[in-house]
Amino acid sequence: MEDIYRLVEAEATNTETPNVEDEEEQDPESNDLHQPLLKRNRTLSSSPLAIVGAKVSHIESFDYEINENDLFKQDWRSRSKVQVLQYIFLKWLFAFLVGLLTGVIATLINLAVENIAGYKLLAVVRYIEEERYLMGFIYMAAANFLLTLVAAVLCVCFAPTAAGPGIPEIKAYLNGVDTPHMFGATTLIVKIIGSIGAVSAGLDLGKEGPLVHIGSCIASLLGQGGPDNYRIKWRWLRYFNNDRDRRDLITCGSSSGVCAAFRAPVGGVLFALEEVATWWRSALLWRTFFSTAVVVVVLRAAMEYCKSGNCGLFGKGGLIMFDVSGVSVRYHAVDIIPVAVIGVLGGLLGSLYNYLLHKVLKVYNVINEKGRLHKLLLSLSVSIFTSVCLYGLPFLAKCRPCDPSLLDSSCPTNTRAGNFKQFNCPNGYYNDLATLLLTTNDDAVRNIFSINTASEYNILSLIIFFALYCILGLITFGIAVPSGLFLPIILMGSAYGRMLGIAMGPYTNIDQGLYAVLGAASLMAGSMRMTVSLCVIFLELTNNLLLLPITMIVLLIAKTVGDCFNPSIYEIIFELKGLPFLEAHPEPWMRNITVGELADVKPAVVTLNGVE
C-alpha cells in the first residue's frame, strides 16, 4: 500500500498537478491533529461517503502515519521532557486500564451467564424430575424467549452495531477503515447486556467475539476520554487525539478481549498480530502483552475468589475450557493419518460452512432490511427453534447404563455440571444427548472435550448433535444479537472430531477427547483461516506442549484445503458489509498503476462530495 501511494503520488507530481503536501499547507482548516481523511487514501475515498463495490457504506479511512503539518511539528518540538514522560506514562496506564476493565467485564459476563443459565437449567431439571415434561419445556422456552427478546430489543433499538461478533469491523479498523458508531458507549453497554442475554438464552453463539469487541470499545472510550457527549476535557488526553495512538489502544483492547475469552495471553497478542495485516510495530507488542497479562491476573483473582462459593453457580465455569496439562499424550507415526483426515475434513467443512453462511446471511440481510420488527421476529423464531431442538432431541436418544464404577458418585447426575445427565432415564441410566444439549454451550464443549470417556457417547447421539449444530450455526449467526463465531464452530468441529475418534476405534492411540479438540481446531482453521493465533490459543487452552505438533498439522492442512475453495469467513462478511480491505502486500503489477489507469479500469470507484 505504501508503494501504491508512493507511485500514485509520484505520478501526480509528474503530471504537474499540485502536490498533495502543498495543498495541505495552504488549507487552514486542515491544521487539526485529528483529521479523518488520509492523504494516501484520497484516491479511493475522498469523502466519508464512499461507494465501495456496489454498496454505499458510511465508512471512513484514517491516518496511517501521524499527520505532519506545521502545527503538529511545532507541537512535537515544543514538548518538554516531562510531557513526553506524561505521554509514556499515560500509554502504559491506558494499557493497564484496558486489561483491567476487560478482565472485570469478562468476569461479570461469565458470572451473569453461569448464574442465569444455571438457575434456568436447574428449574427445568426439577420439572423433568417430576416428569412434568411439558411444563419443563414451556419454562425453558419462555425463559430463552425472554432473554433473547432483551438482547434483540437492545440491539435493534439502541445499537445496531452491537449485533454480530464485531471482529470483522475491528479487523477493518486495524487495517485503516473506521466504521462509525462501532466503539461508542451505547454499543459497549448493549454488547455487554445483549451478550449475557443471548448466551444465557442457550442460542448457538459464544461470548468470545463480543468480548473482543467489548475490549476494543473500552480501549476506544478510554483513549477519547469517555463517551461522546460526556468527554473528559483533560489536557493530557490530547496526545491521544490521533489515529495512531487510538489504533494502538484498540489493538490492546482486542488482544485483551481474546485473552479474556480463552484465557490465552500469548494467543491474544498473536491474534491481534495476525489480524493486523498492514500495520505492526514492535513497541506495540509488549504493551499489548502487558494488557493481556493484566486480564489473566484479573480472571485468576476472580476464579480464586469464586472458589469459596461466593459467586452462586459460577464455580470454575466459563473460563478454562479444557486443560489437559496432566495428560501425557502418546501418539505414533501412524496417527498422522487420522490427523490428516481431520485436517482435510476441517478444510472441506469449513469452506462449505463459509459458502452456506454466505447464502444464509444474504437472505437474512433481505429480511433485516425490512425493518425492526422483522429483525426482532427473526431473532425470536430462532430462539424458539433452538429451544424446541435442545429440549426435544434428547428424547430421541436411548438411555445408557452408567458404568458401575461411577454409579452413585458422578453418574447419573442432575446438577448443572457433570458428564452424565439423567434427564428422562431411570436411575442408573443416563442420556448422553441431554449431557450435550441441556447445558450451557461452555459446558457442552467441556463435556465433549472430556478425556478418558471413550464409551460415553453413542455415535447416533453425536450425529444428531452435529446435525443440529450445523443448522443452528447457520441460522443463528445473522440474527440481531451479539454473537460470536468461535463457539458454534468449536461445537460443530468437536462433534465430527469425536465421531471420527469413535470410528477409528482401536486403531488409534489418541484419546477421543483430543480428537474432539482437533476437530474443533480444524473447523476453525477451515473457516476462519487464522493459523498461528489459533494454534497458540489451543496450546494455551490445552496447556500441553505435546499436542502442538498435531494441532499444527491439522491447522495447516485445514487452512490449505479451505483456501482452495473460498476466502475466510471474515472476508465474506467484509464483502457483505461493504468494508474495503487492503492486502498487506499488493501484487507486484499493482505498483505500476497510475491514478489515470485506476480511474479507467475500475469505474465502480466513484467519489462523491458530501451527501448528494
Next chain:
Amino acid sequence: MEDIYRLVEAEATNTETPNVEDEEEQDPESNDLHQPLLKRNRTLSSSPLAIVGAKVSHIESFDYEINENDLFKQDWRSRSKVQVLQYIFLKWLFAFLVGLLTGVIATLINLAVENIAGYKLLAVVRYIEEERYLMGFIYMAAANFLLTLVAAVLCVCFAPTAAGPGIPEIKAYLNGVDTPHMFGATTLIVKIIGSIGAVSAGLDLGKEGPLVHIGSCIASLLGQGGPDNYRIKWRWLRYFNNDRDRRDLITCGSSSGVCAAFRAPVGGVLFALEEVATWWRSALLWRTFFSTAVVVVVLRAAMEYCKSGNCGLFGKGGLIMFDVSGVSVRYHAVDIIPVAVIGVLGGLLGSLYNYLLHKVLKVYNVINEKGRLHKLLLSLSVSIFTSVCLYGLPFLAKCRPCDPSLLDSSCPTNTRAGNFKQFNCPNGYYNDLATLLLTTNDDAVRNIFSINTASEYNILSLIIFFALYCILGLITFGIAVPSGLFLPIILMGSAYGRMLGIAMGPYTNIDQGLYAVLGAASLMAGSMRMTVSLCVIFLELTNNLLLLPITMIVLLIAKTVGDCFNPSIYEIIFELKGLPFLEAHPEPWMRNITVGELADVKPAVVTLNGVE
C-alpha cells in the same frame, strides 16, 4: 526508514537531479536479480566498503523489497501456475528442512556436550573420592585446556566469524545489513564443533547463542543450494536467489535455533519477531512457527529415544531446563515488593554488566588485534582461570549435613546429576558450592532453579558463586570461541535471585527456586532488553501460566530501569563491531532531512568507490 527514503527521493526529484529509478533502467548491469545494493540505502552506503562511525567495515546492505527491473517483471509474469506451486512447495520444504536439521544438530550438540563433560566430571569425581585432589585438578584443567584449544584453534584459523554468539550479526542481517562469511559452511562446521568444545570445557558460556547462529547458517546454506564452492545448480533454486526469500529463510533458521536452545516454539517465533525491527510479514509468521514446531518434534523424539539409555550420559539433560508445570504457585499482593526489587536490581546490574562488558571487550579487541597467537593465549588463560576457580572454590564452602529424610537416597551423591554433591565432605555431608560449580552449566542452572530446597544453599556459597560468575561472565564472552550470552546471564541472575529469596526468608510465599528464575529473567531483561520473547521463553521453560504475571512485572521493571542507563548489550556489540542499525521508526524530525543536510551534518558518512 521508508519515509526517510521517500522524502530523500522526493527532495532529489525537486532539485532536478536524475531520478534514481531512471538511472537504474539505463544501467544494463543492474538487471540481475541478486543485487546487493539497495536503492534506498545508496545515500548511506553506496559501495560494499562503507565507513560507519569511525570504523571501516566490510558490510553490505541489501534489498528490502524485491528489485523490480524489467527482467524481473518479465520473469514474474512468465511464471506458470505450476512454477508458482513449485515455489510455494519449496518454501515450505525449506522451512521443514531448516527445522529438521536444526533439531538434529541441536540434539547432537547436547549429546556430545553431556557425554564429554559427563565423563570428564566422573573421572574428576573418582580422583576426589580417592582424595587425590591435585590429580583431580590436573585432570580437569588439562581436559578443559584441550577442549578450549580445539574450539579456539578452529575459530582462530578457519572461521573467525564463528567466534561469539552470532546473534548481533543475525539481528543486523534481518535488519538489512549483511556481514560477509557469516553464514558459510565453514562457519557452520566450526560453530558446531567449537560450541561442543567450549561448552564441554566448562567455560562460562552457553550453546544458546551458537544454536541460533547454527540455525541461520543451515537456512542460508539451504537457500543457496549448498556451500559456496559446491553449489547445486538446481533450476528451482533460482527462485530463492533474492534477498527477500533468503532473509525469510534465515528468520526461520534463527527462530528454530532459539526453539532448539530453550525448547520454546512460540518463544522462538517471537524472538525473531522482536529482533526483526524493520521488517515483518504475517505470512512469515506461520512458516516460522512451522519450523519451530518441527524442531520441537525432533527434540522430543530424541529425548524419547534417549530415555531408554541409548545415549550414554545424556539422560534428559541439556534440553528442558526447568519445568514447574506441576507446582501450584501461590503469591499474594505483598509479594509484589520483592518482585519489584528483583526487577530494579536486574535493571541496575544488567546495565552495569553492559557497561563493564563494553570496557572488557574494548581491551580484548586490542589484544585480539595483535594476532592469532594472542587470541589463542587469551582463550587458554581464561580456560585455566575457570578451571582453577571451579575446582578450588568449593574447598572454601563448609560441609553441610544432609537432611535425614534424604539420607542414602539422594544425598550425598557423586554421580553427575543430583542436588547434593559430596565432593570433599565425609559421608552424610554435602558441599553446596560443589553442587553448583563442579557440574555442567545446564545442570548448575537446574540445581539453582530447583524448588522445595529452601535450606539447601548457604548464603555464603551463593555469594561466592555470584561473584565468580560475574567475573567469568565478563572475561569469557570476548574470547575466540563460539559463546552464547544467555547462559552466563542466567547463572548470574539466578544467583542473586536466590540470595534475595533467602534474605526475604519467611516474609514471602514464593519458593526460592522461583526467585532464582525471576532473578535470571530480570538480568536478561536488564542486559538484553528483550521483553516479549523472553517472557514467552520463560513461560515455556517453566510451563506454568501462574508465573506469567510476576515474570512480566520483573521484565518490565528491569527493562525500564536498564534503558535509563545504556543501550542493550546487542547494540553495544553493534557499535563495537561497526554494524549500522537502523531504527524501525525514525524520529519525526528525520523525515525532513534532505540529502544535502545529511552530508553537511554527518561528515562521518563518507562513501568510497571500491577499495581505495
